[in-house]
Amino acid sequence: MNISHSTMDLFFAYNREVGNVSSLEKAITKFADYANNGQTPEMRERYAQAVKDIKEHHLPKAREQLDSLGKSLKLEDGKLGQPLSLEELEETKKDKTRLSYSHSGDLQSYLDDPSGEYVSTKS
DSSP: OOOOHHHHHHHHHHHHHHHHHHHHHHHHHHHHHHHHHOSSHHHHHHHHHHHHHIIIIIHHHHHHHHHHHHHHTTOOGGGTTSOOOHHHHHHHHHOOEEEEEOTTSOEEEEEOSOTTSOOOSOO
16 A cells, blocks of 8 residues: 555545534434424524534535535545545556656656655655
């Protein structure tokens, strides 16, 4: 496995955010049920406010963070929001080289890795 430490940090942060978004969505469902079936009006109001806060503040921030991390990992749109395995991470990192032509017509190779990282020719 030839994955940089910074990529692994992104991998773990992305999977954590997938869990956060999933947990927030489950909390909305549960709290909405409590808001509808609470024993007292105060209880129903408190849970209704919690649902509103999660929907308006917490969930959008978590989704934004998830999207940002997914884009940093160069995930396809269909993969965003789903847990990522190490095998899938390796697949996204296999094709790191882009080829292009210089002004003089010579073929050039550019690496997508951020500068300062060590690049190995071994897989």
